[in-house]
Amino acid sequence: MTVTSDAAAQAAIGAAARELKLPTVRDQATRLAEIAARDHAGYLAYLAEVLAAELDDRSARRRARRIAEARFPRLKRLADFSTDAVPTITPGQLAHLATGAYLAKGEPVVLLGDSGTGKTHLLIGLGLAACEQGRTSVHGSGLNPGNLSGVLPLALSGMSRTIDKITLQERADWSVYESTGITFDNMAFGQPLEQISPTTNDFLAFQGNDHCRTLRAVDHA
DSSP: OOOOOHHHHHHHHHHHHHHHTOHHHHHHHHHHHHHHHHTTOOHHHHHHHHHHHHHHHHHHHHHHHHHHHHTOSSOOOGGGOOTTTOTTSOHHHHHHHHTTHHHHHTOOOOOOOOTTSSHHHHHHHHHHHHHHTTOOOOOOOTTSHHIIIIIHHHHHHHTOSOOOOOOOOOOSOGGGSOOHIIIIIISOTTSOGGGOOTTSSHHHHHHTTHHHHHHHHHHHO
């Protein structure tokens, strides 16, 4: 039986943990070993504690990375939303949404209300909860809806190996909306692509190059 000194054991653990990419094991192994010795814990109990610490830290790092990658304009939590200002929303509804059950069921969440009633707070709160639960979240606003309805689906489909299901949901009855001027004159649908630019009209100038990129993406799809 080979007797290994504490210093040698620590060095071996550090090297192995670095190779296996287990930073928490490397950092916490000695501290947890001291606690295990003090509590007279067995080898298996000590190993379980070390692995649990690694899993906890890894989960925390994943949550932080998802939140950072979501690029929320600011962090807002559902728990901080004041239902006093919007009596039609109850604490029970917020608690249910916080579970993310609607995501698992594929149920949409539609927020309607005047400016300043907390729609953005709720959207960010829902997205933040989704990130913390390991789900996928996309946050967007109505200022540039073409990006969410045009470019984003094309980009996501291009990154997918398979597409199992496509769901279309009509939010408004456009059959009674006089949209000819907006669709063809402002949004430039039906015009030659080479003639469309942010300088074509005031609408495209307001949109910058975003709408033009959407049209090019649709043309090349």
